[in-house]
Amino acid sequence: MTGMQRETLFEIEQVVFSYDQKNLALNGVSLEIFAGERLAILGSNGSGKSTLLKLMDGLYFAQQGEIRYRGTRLTSELLNQENFAFGFRRAVSLVFQDSDVQLFSPSVWDEVAFAPLQLDLAPAEVEARVAEALGGLNITTLRDRAPHRLSGGEKKKVAIASVLSLRPEIWLLDEPTAGLDPRSQSWLIDFIQERWRQGNTIVTATHDLDVLDDIADRVIVFNEMHRVEAMGTVAEILSDEELLVRCNLAHRHRHYHFDDVVHEHHHLHQGEHQHTHLE
């Protein structure tokens, strides 16, 4: 694919990670991420998507194997170095799965200003970036509200604005569409596409097969053993029904048809009412 000519941003090699030294969250994961691509990480609950994003964001570190960012191995010593951390945090941003942990400031304005302030930007520049981010997400009216008292969708927007004000090149999005109503969801897809057209790299963790086509060119699939099961284009992955069932992204269940006969089907969960019958 076109990825071949592009700069490699992340090289992830045989990464093993466990939170508690007992249960593995990542079990020898390898992949590469190229500049300017849209990659989706697909996997069922607990397969390790969020963990991988946190490792890529330099928040946790591989216990075996390694992650290289633009050729440099990410280690906690490196992230403690002021000038590396400065450049890295500025370029790579993670939108957390749980907005509640990402929103820790007393007002929306402070939340969105947090990252630019940490970059030591001039006050006027901070003000300008906050205004731009709030305007871009259409949430200027929320600026004085307490983030933790907003609705789920509003929180998600504030979380995105709090990253947008940093103007990152690489977006790591952890289940961005979860819990959003259809309108917010389609707004978010537009937002992702817009960032991508601006040249940003977008990595999205999801188990929502529905939005895959809109947010990704390439897909990697995690299995329940916390390993990469498959990689391919969206079309290739979506057409591999056996793979999706095996990785618990589609499932088998029974239901009644009008003829009163019980059928057993593989179900791809796509949308609320539209089912694809696989056999």
Next chain:
Amino acid sequence: MAKSNNAIAGAVERTLAEVTASIENNIFAEEMTHKPGMLQGLDPRAKILMFLALLLAISLSRSLPVLLGLYIFSLLLAWLSQVPLGFFIKRVWLFMPFFTGIIAIPALFSFITPGNPLLVLWSNPLLVITDRGVMTAAFLLLRVGASVSMGILLVLTTPWNALLKALSVLRVPKVFILTLGMTYRYIYLLLHTANDMFLARKSRIVGRMDSAGERRWIAASMGGLLSRSFDLSNDVYLAMLSRGYRGEARVAHTFAFTTRDWLWTAVALAVAVVAIYLGR
């Protein structure tokens, strides 16, 4: 017996739920900080100086009337700042037993504080409440009550962020401010999680639980609560790191000392000096 136990457990749960909800609403919502009151209009740095002076006076004063006067002064400040007095007084004194009861009550008795007997509770062995014991306990209660009132007043009328900013502008060590900031987030998450758990439970429970079940639930959920909020605050820290936090939060402030700030700082200093002099 079982019935009264049940009632107690129910009351404990209700109280916990009320306390967490009320702290979350009153302190974390920062509603009071937006009212157009006197303290709300002051520069946070001025407020910190005022309250430091007043707290010093409270801790140095050795006269009951002076302590009472300082407490009344805190009520006056609350009234000028549109903090509802009933709410304010209740909040402070409702929690007082938790803070001081444990220390104050034993001080009443003769074996801790010798003095003239006021009330004989038991003659053999002799257990009496002494006059000096009552004085000691009253001092303790009033001193803590007045201090807590001042502290609560400062927090109620100042957005938390402004308070932290003011502290860092006043050159309080960064580690201290960071700790305060993390504590705030931690307590917030703790309360928030607790409220969610009470709600989640309420929505699941059908009928009444027996008192043993009630106690078990409270014990189990407190353990879960602590570990959950610990995980959450760890994630909050990661989220701060992710957005470029490097050990010391940079803050934007637009503080400006006005004549009013100078004036009120002077008033508070004067009150403190007079109180220290009178309460020697």
